[in-house]
Amino acid sequence: MKPSFVRRMAVPAVCLLAVAVVTGLLAFWTAARQLALLDGFCTALVTRAPGTADAIYALVKDGTFAGQEAPGILAALGYRPGDFAAGTGWLFAVAGAALALGLALLGGTFFLSRRAAHRQRQQLIRLLEAARTGQPLPLLTGDGMAEGSYARLADEIQKTVTELALTRQEAVRARDRFAQNLANIAHQLKTPLTALSLAAQSAGVDSMAAPLARLTGLEESLLLLARLDTGALPLHPEPCDLYTLLMMAADNLESLAESAGVTLDIPELEPIPVTCDPDWTTEALLNLMKNCVEHAPAGSAVRCSCRRNALYTEVVLQDAGAGFSPADLDHLFERFYRGEHPSPHSTGLGLAIAKELLERQNALVHAENAPDGGGRFVVRFYG
DSSP, X not given: OOHHHHHHHHHHHHHHHHHHHHHHHHHHHHHHHHHHHHHHHHHHHHHHOGXXXXXXXXXXXXXXXXXXXXXXXXXXXXXXXXXXXXXXXXXXXXXXXXXXXXXXXXXXXXXXXXXXXXXXXXXXXXXHHHHHHTOOOOOOOSTTTTSSTXXXXXXXXXXXXXXXXXXXXXXXXXXXXXXXXXXXXXXXXXXXXXXXXXXXXXXXXXXXXXXXXXXXXXXXXXXXXXXXXXXXXXXXXXXXXXXXXXXXXXXXTHHHHHHHTOEEEOOOOOOOXXXXXXXXXXXXXXXXXXXXXXXXXXXXXXXXXXXXOSSEEEEEEEOSSOOOOHHHHTTTTSTTOOOSSOOTXXXXXXXXXXXXXXXXXXXXEEEEEOTTSSEEEEEEEEO
16 A cells, blocks of 8 residues: 555545544534523523522423533533434534544554555565675565655665665675685795795705795685685584594694793593584684794793583683783784784784684684783684
């Protein structure tokens, strides 16, 4: 039902209600006027000829009346305006019919307008949901979307959502182009790096081993980021034991921790089930542990703790270093961000990769400073 039709129904409904009220007031005023005229006549007659009072009293006492206080003889005897409403019954009938019809039209108008408004709201909700999920935008049709109380709002929402959808599509295309270029760069680096590594090994130049290893790690990180951006990285969630994943990550960092004089303290835990891709989750945990090892002072330990509740399973990795500076906390997981005191071998990609790998598996990670000193990473696995 269009709002214009609803408004056309509302006009006669209001008019009928007005007719009912006016007719009822007119009927009541007519009866009250008749009572007032007759009461005034009788009162004046008794005042001028007191001897006629007995006759008037005897005449009016022949009826049955309800009590009502009012000045005058008839009112004192209990007469009401309705007792003198003879001939005005049609007015009350008209008023009643107009009132009933007016209320029916008004109720129907209210129901139809509410239904139309509800359908309009549902269309707007579907439009916003489509924009949020990247689906094709539905057309706003029917139910008076071109007019009515929601017309302007619907028009503005559709314009804004359309612009946002176009912007989103362009951003996705730009991201895909960037990821493709990143992948191409990584592939182009792979061949010369391999050749340099083989040449260095043949020549016995040990001083080139560390820089080449760093460049190789950078090339692998760039390729991984490109695969994440294009959605080309396959993730295969399966039931895993979190303690086993932590031990696998720690084993890969054993040589780095020993050279730094840092101990990886992972207490033996009972099986803690989580659903995730074991390989890529281990990679993410390894990157977080590596950051802790790189910032922990020699002779200290990187501690790990786990706990589980009804909502999530939590892992905390904490070092005994100086902690994170306030300026770094909001940017630690940004790509290529190295902070105020970066590790000499840091590329600024490890934490960004860890965050994306975890978030794509229904897990969240954040960094904070521990109350007892040092920085720590908190990972929560949901589901």
